[in-house]
Structures are given as structure tokens and as C-alpha cells.
Amino acid sequence: MDHNPKILTRGLSVYYGQKQALREISMDVPRNRVTALIGPSGCGKSTYLRSLNRMNDLIDNVRTTGSVEIDGLNIYDRAVDVVELRKRVGMIFQKSNPFPKSIFDNVAYGPRINGVGDRRRLEEIVEKSLKRAALWDEIKDDLRKSGLALSGGQQQRLCIARALAVDPGVLLMDEPASALDPIATAKIEELIYELKQNYTIVIVTHNMQQAARVSDLTAFFYIGELVEMGETKKMFTTPEKKQTEEYITGRFG
Amino acid sequence: MGQSMQRHFVQELEILKTTIIKMGGMTEHAIDDAVKALLERRGDLAKMVIEQDPRIDAFEIEIDDAVVDLLALQQPVATDLRFIVAALKINSELERIGDHAVNIAQSALQYSTLPPVLMHDDIPRMARIARGMLHDAIDGFIQNNAPLCRGVLKNDDIIDDLNRRVVKELVENIRREPVCLDQALELVRVSRNLERVADLSTNIAEEVIFMAEARVVKHRFGERDGK
Numbered sequence: 406m407d408h409n410p411k412i413l414t415r416g417l418s419v420y421y422g423q424k425q426a427l428r429e430i431s432m433d434v435p436r437n438r439v440t441a442l443i444g445p446s447g448c449g450k451s452t453y454l455r456s457l458n459r460m461n462d463l464i465d466n467v468r469t470t471g472s473v474e475i476d477g478l479n480i481y482d483r484a485v486d487v488v489e490l491r492k493r494v495g496m497i498f499q500k501s502n503p504f505p506k507s508i509f510d511n512v513a514y515g516p517r518i519n520g521v522g523d524r525r526r527l528e529e530i531v532e533k534s535l536k537r538a539a540l541w542d543e544i545k546d547d548l549r550k551s552g553l554a555l556s557g558g559q560q561q562r563l564c565i566a567r568a569l570a571v572d573p574g575v576l577l578m579d580e581p582a583s584a585l586d587p588i589a590t591a592k593i594e595e596l597i598y599e600l601k602q603n604y605t606i607v608i609v610t611h612n613m614q615q616a617a618r619v620s621d622l623t624a625f626f627y628i629g630e631l632v633e634m635g636e637t638k639k640m641f642t643t644p645e646k647k648q649t650e651e652y653i654t655g656r657f658g
Numbered sequence: 659m660g661q662s663m664q665r666h667f668v669q670e671l672e673i674l675k676t677t678i679i680k681m682g683g684m685t686e687h688a689i690d691d692a693v694k695a696l697l698e699r700r701g702d703l704a705k706m707v708i709e710q711d712p713r714i715d716a717f718e719i720e721i722d723d724a725v726v727d728l729l730a731l732q733q734p735v736a737t738d739l740r741f742i743v744a745a746l747k748i749n750s751e752l753e754r755i756g757d758h759a760v761n762i763a764q765s766a767l768q769y770s771t772l773p774p775v776l777m778h779d780d781i782p783r784m785a786r787i788a789r790g791m792l793h794d795a796i797d798g799f800i801q802n803n804a805p806l807c808r809g810v811l812k813n814d815d816i817i818d819d820l821n822r823r824v825v826k827e828l829v830e831n832i833r834r835e836p837v838c839l840d841q842a843l844e845l846v847r848v849s850r851n852l853e854r855v856a857d858l859s860t861n862i863a864e865e866v867i868f869m870a871e872a873r874v875v876k877h878r879f880g881e882r883d884g885k
Contacts, residue, residue: 591665598666617731618667641730 411436411575411605412457417471419452419461426452428629429471434622436574439597439606441620441637443613445652448626450609454577457607458494459487475575492519495568499580501560503552503567508535508544511552511563515571530570537603538566539596558589562596569604576600578608582615594619613653617641625649667732671741674724675800678745678752681717682796685752688714688759689792689855693785696766696848699774707763714756721749737869744869748799751858751865755792758851758858765844765851776841778828784820784852787813791859798863804870807863811875814860821853 412434419427427449434440442450455461457473459480472479480490492515504511512531513521521527531548535541540562544550552563561581568576578597582590597606597619610616616623617637624634625648633640633649644650651657688707695704725746728734734742791810798807828842828849864876 595665614733617733638727638731642726 409436410434411475412607413472413474414453415472415474417453417456417469417473419449419456420468421464422466426629427456430631432624432631432634434605434607436605437601437603438621439601439608439619440622440624441616442607442609442624442626443611443616443652444626444632445657446611447628449629450624450626451579453626454579454607454609457575457577458491458496460491460496462487492571493573494575494577495571495573497561497564497568497576497578497581499583501557501564501584503555503560503563505551505553507549508552508555508563509548512566512570515567519571531566534566534570535563537569537600538562539592539599540566556589558585558592561585561589561593565596565600573604575605575607578606580610581608583611590615625652627652667728667734670724670728670732671738674721674728674742674745677717677721677724678748679796679800681714681721681749681752682792682799684710684714684717685755685759686789686792686796688756689762689785689789692759692762692766693782693789693848693852695763696769697777697782697785699766699770701767701770704763704767704770708760708767711756711760714753718749718753721745725749740869740872744799744865747865748862751861755855755858758855761851762848765847769841769844772841772844776831776838776845778824778845778849780820780824781845781848781852784817784824784849784856787817787820788852788855788859791817791856791863795859795862795866798866799869802866802870804867807866807870810863811860814856817853817856821849824849 410433414433415431417427417430418425430449430453442453444450452461456469457475457480461467461469469481473481475494478485480494504514506514509531512534513527516527516530521530532541532545535544540559543559544555552560555563561584565576565581581597582593585593594615597608600606601621608616608620610619620637622634623637623640625632625640625644625646627648633644633646635645640649641653644653688710691703692707694700695707725742728742732738791813794806794810797803798810825846828846832839832842861876867873867875
């Protein structure tokens with residue numbers, strides 16, 4: 406398949422106190438593709454996602470062993486600047502969280518604190534990010550409007566624009582559409598399809614049909630283990646493991 | 659970016675439709691050429707039809723794959739679902755029509771090696787009607803045109819009658835002039851294959867009507883031509 410994966414995980418284990426949430430996960434995430442993580446509640450998919458930009462570090466009593474390499478660099482290395490990491494590996498959450506600021510300031514926030522002061526440059530970045538997040542046409546006439554005044558689907562796309570503004574290579578999405586209505590969901594799914602041309606995307610979803618529609622590869626997690634991973638087409642037509650088949654067809658979980 | 663993005667699923671449906679249209683075109687040509695090979699006694703053309711049948715078979719596999727993928731990955735509903743199910747069935751019917759073209763070509767090949775002592779006038783007529791039915795059924799699919807396909811259904815009985823008459827008259831021919839036996843057998847075979855082409859074209863037309871109107875017309879005589 407891909408001989409130059411964007412993200413390489415080797416023997417990754419994560420513990421919340423005594424409880425082992427992830428068991429020696431080894432998998433490759435290919436660049437510029439959408440990889441979906443599926444599995445029943447508590448299977449470790451969100452834990453895995455968060456380990457890709459060290460968001461688990463923010464949780465008390467978490468211990469991580471093994472390695473996660475992004476572009477050849479182990480992100481758990483002591484020398485790694487975690488703030489810089491989270492620019493390069495952005496995250497979108499289930500509940501959108503725009504800042505209580507204008508649309509413009511939401512998107513400009515990241516570039517500003519990274520030292521971009523020139524007004525024109527900021528405007529370019531904001532416009533480019535909003536266009537890439539497929540939100541520009543809907544709000545271009547009033548960028549001073551509050552981010553909180555947007556609809557749910559628009560807020561989510563605003564959060565995506567905000568992540569894009571700091572030029573990430575990877576976008577992590579944790580159930581990005583589960584709080585949205587079907588039309589807003591369809592827009593997000595179509596956006597993901599467009600974004601993968603330029604970004605590596607990893608998405609956690611409890612909606613298998615969404616994983617089938619949107620992803621190129623699917624990884625099935627169960628009780629902290631990676632049970633099976635493969636091309637989405639194959640996973641949803643001829644999965645290899647019986648467990649995978651049973652989960653996908655709804656026989657359990 | 660900024661224009662409304664056409665869902666890539668819709669693009670996949672368009673590709674599927676285009677592939678079926680290509681397969682339909684290829685199948686129509688196969689029937690055309692096979693019949694021409696018979697009427698003009700051209701063994702070379704008959705051979706070409708036989709050699710090109712694997713291309714039609716390859717299309718069948720490609721379309722089957724595409725349909726399974728669309729069903730698994732996109733969960734289509736309503737018109738999209740009816741279209742995809744129709745595509746699957748039409749695919750199978752076109753492949754069988756391709757096989758009948760091969761049968762006709764095989765008869766044409768054999769017939770071209772025999773002395774030209776026998777032809778039945780209704781065979782070119784049947785060929786014209788059958789080709790027309792196939793063409794209209796495929797056009798109906800392309801245009802989502804149910805009325806055009808209803809017209810196809812009406813022709814099925816005409817071909818059935820012609821086939822019966824042709825076979826009957828050829829059998830009488832064999833009785834009167836046994837020396838024409840070989841030619842007559844090939845013509846009987848062609849007639850039966852043309853009747854099957856018409857049947858399969860009727861099936862395609864029925865699928866299109868279902869796809870376009872969500873009405874099942876197969877196996878229901880009242881819907882068809884008041885018979």
C-alpha cells in the first residue's frame with residue numbers, strides 16, 4: 406500500500422491509572438488519505454486519536470508507552486515542543502468550540518499568536534482558511550459576526566478553518582458530525598473528501614455508514630486492540646476477521 | 659472552491675451510468691455486426707463478433723464490482739437505489755444479449771460456408787425489430803424515459819409471432835427440400851436467438867420503467883398492451 410506513511414505507530418499502549426486503554430497498537434496512517442477509526446464505546450479509538458497529538462498528556466494519571474512517529478519524528482521524544490505539535494496536528498471535536506469572538510478573530514487567533522501581525526497577511530490567511538473549510542461563501546459579507554451566532558454546522562466548519570489557519574499536516578476529527586443534522590453532516594463529509602487532497606485526516610466515528618462513505622481506510626478497534634485495518638472497500642464488503650464482520654453488520658456492539 | 663460541491667457519490671453514479679451506456683453500445687454493435695455477417699455472408703465479420711465478446715464480459719464484471727461498492731459504501735436510497743438495482747440487472751441482461759450475438763455470429767459463420775440456397779425474408783425483419791427494441795431500451799435508460807420503454811414492450815409479441823412463423827416455415831422447407839437442411843438449421847438458430855434478444859430487451863425496458871416510475875410492470879399483462 407503506502408510506503409511513505411504520514412503516521413507510524415509502534416507498540417503504543419496507553420494507561421489511565423491501572424486500566425490499560427490501548428494494547429500495543431501498531432499501525433500506519435497513510436498521508437493525504439482519510440483513515441476512519443471505528444469500534445464500540447470504550448474500545449480505545451478516541452484514546453488512540455488523542456495520542457496522535459498528545460492530548461492525552463492533559464489527563465491525570467495517563468501513561469503512554471511505545472512510539473508515534475509523524476514524518477519520521479517520534480512525537481513522544483522529550484525534545485518535542487507539544488504546542489508546535491498541536492499546530493501541525495490539529496483537532497476537531499464532537500462539540501464545536503468557537504471562541505466567543507468574531508469569525509475573523511477566531512481564524513486569525515492562531516496565526517496572530519504565532520507572530521503574524523501584518524493585517525493584509527492575516528486577511529489572506531483568514532480568507533484562504535475559510536475557503537478551504539467551505540465556509541467563505543456563506544459568511545464572507547460579515548466576518549465581524551460572532552462565531553457563536555453561526556449554526557452548528559457552520560460553527561464546526563469555523564473550527565476546521567481555525568485549525569487550517571496554522572498550516573497543519575494532519576487533522577484529527579473526533580466524531581465531527583455527530584451533533585449535526587443530516588444536511589450539515591453531508592457538508593462536513595464532502596468537505597473531508599476535499600480536504601484529503603492536502604491533509605492527512607484521521608476520523609473517529611461511531612457511525613459506520615459515515616466511515617464507509619468518507620474514508621479510504623478503516624481501522625476496527627475492540628477492547629483496546631486493533632482487530633483489523635484495511636481498505637474501506639474491502640472492510641465493508643469482505644472483512645477478514647469474524648469479529649469485524651459481526652460489528653459491521655450490527656450483530657454485536 | 660466556493661461553488662457548491664457536487665457530491666462525489668453523484669459523480670460515481672454518473673460513471674456507472676456511462677459504463678452501462680458503453681456496454682449497451684458495444685452490445686448493439688455486436689448484434690448489428692452478427693446480423694450483417696449473416697445477411698452478407700461475411701465470415702470475417704462473424705469472427706470479429708466472436709472475438710470481441712470478452713470485452714462485453716469484462717464490462718459485466720466491472721459494473722458488478724461498481725454496484726457492490728456503491729451499495730456497501732454509500733447506502734443509496736430512493737431513486738439512487740432503484741437506479742443501482744436496475745443497473746445491476748440491465749448489466750446481466752446486456753451480457754446475455756452479447757452471448758446471443760455470438761450465437762448469431764457462429765451461425766453466420768457456418769452459413770457463409772454453405773451454398774446460398776436459402777434465406778427467409780422475415781429474418782432481416784426480425785433483426786430490424788430486435789435491434790430497434792434494444793436500441794430503444796438503452797435510450798430509455800439513458801433518458802429515464804418510461805414511455806419509450808413501454809413502446810419496446812409492445813414489440814415483444816410481434817417478434818414472438820415472427821419467430822414461430824419463421825421456424826414453422828423453415829421446418830416445412832426442410833421437408834420439401836432436404837438438401838437445405840444445414841442452412842435451415844442455422845436460420846432457425848438465428849431466429850430463436852433474435853427472439854431471445856427481443857425478450858432480454860423487454861426485460862431491460864421493464865427495469866427502466868421500474869427505475870423511472872417505481873412501478874413493477876413485469877409479469878403483468880394488463881400493464882403492457884391490453885393483452
